Amino acid sequence: MIVNIIFALILVLAIAFFYRNVSIIAKNIKLGKSVDISDNKSQRWKTMFLVAIGQSKMIKRPIAGILHIFVYVGFIIVNFEMLEILIDGITGSHRVLSFIPYYNYLVSIFEIFALAVISACLIFLFRRNIVRVKRFHNPEMTSWPRLDGNIILITEILLMSAFFSMNTADSILQIRGEEHFVYTGSFLLSSFLIPLFEGFSSNTLMFVERFGWWFHILGVFAFLNYIPYSKHFHVFLAFPNVYYTKLKARTYISNMDSVTNEVKIAMGIINESEAGGEDEVGTFGAKDVKDLSWKNLMDAYTCTECGRCTAVCPANLTGKKLSPRKIIMDTRDRLEEYGKGIRKEGEKFDDKKTLINDYISHEEIWACTTCNACTLECPVNIDHVSIILELRRYIFMEESAAPSAINSMSTNIENNGAPWQYSAADRYAWADELYINE
């Protein structure tokens, strides 16, 4: 039938377009420097199970955490129902899985989750727009990020509502014994809506049922293709991003191998030929997104702009310009722009812009205390500090543009072995005249 062909066509297009956009994101992430994160597989799976699948960090803020679990579990469960919709759409069958024993109970469970999703999304909308929870209204939450959040919530409510109206109309048609509408037994929640729809003729109800069905499935296709343009991409990237979490101490910062070789040569530990000779050293630190690691860039695409990081940042809490969420959002926005340029013009692309200055100012970069409150708070284990540090490395080692007090500190360490101007010979003057009572 023509409808089934149209459906199949839309399905193929939706998947193809989604695939295209996801591969663009994958390509953008691969613009980052390579780092090897293939160690400790079992611990990585464990972390992913706990933090991503198990939402262990989400529930640390219980209200948002539990509501988020409603939406997250609801989203996954209700998607089982997509399987039936896909088969019905392609083959022209109706509720093809209704032969399954207790099918109506299964659908009823879906309905419970669908209601949970609707309720949670309504509360989220209320928190964002009426209560105006502070973290959704920081300066980096300009009109687009705020609209993005609302679009996602409203879409989810509409999709779930379509599911309910489809089920209600279907139930009445089943009771009326209309051809094609096999009796499945009643559905727990939509059965309460029957009185609202009962007055309609079977033809109207068939229209409502079909409309709900098409709205639901087309809505899902549209939403699927909206996600790569949205902060909502975390629904896919949260899992790999948590898998690739830094497993060392939270305050561990990697040692730069390129520097290690140079220092070893300078100290006479190895000579230049042992160090590998003429290897391209590259840029120290990061001036732009391409200088960051692919993991830093994956972090940027994983962020869903919840702002828990910024809400605990000591710099931000005391009115400084630094917001860890903005660092991540800027990295993603710059990467989108940079990736687009590279795909259009190839390697020679240069728009005279950089992540430092054009997106992130020195003022923000130097305000970080590296306290790691942000990284601990992030429900998807984004490492904000790592990006800030790469930017500092560039400013310090490539531009020599660190604040002057920082430069003196560093010079003191080089000359005196301490960040202050004291003589190395006095290093244990503290031990003079030290008495103990025995």
Add this chain to the structure above:
Amino acid sequence: MSNKRLIKVPVVSELASENKQAEYLFWVGSAGSYDDRAKKITRAFVKILEHCKVSYAILGTDETDSGDVAKRAGNEFVFQMQAMQNIEIMNSFEIKKIITCDPHDYNVIKNEYSDLGGNYEVYHHTEFIDKLIKEGRLKLNTETFKGKKITYHDPCYLGRGNQVYEEPRFVLKQISNDFVEMERNRERALCCGAGGAQMFKEAEAGNQEVYELRTQDALATKADYIATACPFCMTMMMDGIKMKDKQDDVKVLDIAELIAMSENL
């Protein structure tokens, strides 16, 4: 009864020249060596080591800055120069175990020196005091701070960074029966504002100093003593107390100082 004894702090190289080796290296760090306030922490901790007859020694002039602040400021060259000098010295003396009072040096030696060839068993002094108590080598007097309220500020590099939350609390609860938590504690503790090389520069423009906000947290507990376990947190909390003009009501002391005081060392 009380007998004052002059402590001669053992130095690793001097012991080595007599073919002797101490069990632990006490890594003093730059702050503990030069900062006037932090030197008092160093001295208090040495008294505890002496009191418990721990086999320890310091590097003396063989020690140089750990490079931590340079690294956090983005100067990886200076960091690695410092790190490699220190590793070379420590490895040449076959150092195995290290204790330090500075959570930043603790973090850098424990986690970052290992990539550069320095592998040691590293203790923060709060972990070490906890160990001394649990091994029965340090018996504490509960009289000194009786009826005094003590709160504890978690240093970021000790707590969030290295998961040392319980040892400092265990130690404080040995000397105080009125230990009180700040609203933000353990992994949610607010930074004092000194980390990431902030200690060495002016703060960026804002509406408050970070240390002021953290001091408010501490003062809200109505504690008589604010305990810290980091020389930089010490500076910040002292500044906060002065800013609030509370230096007569509240004392900021390192856990090592509180322990030395409780034992009248």
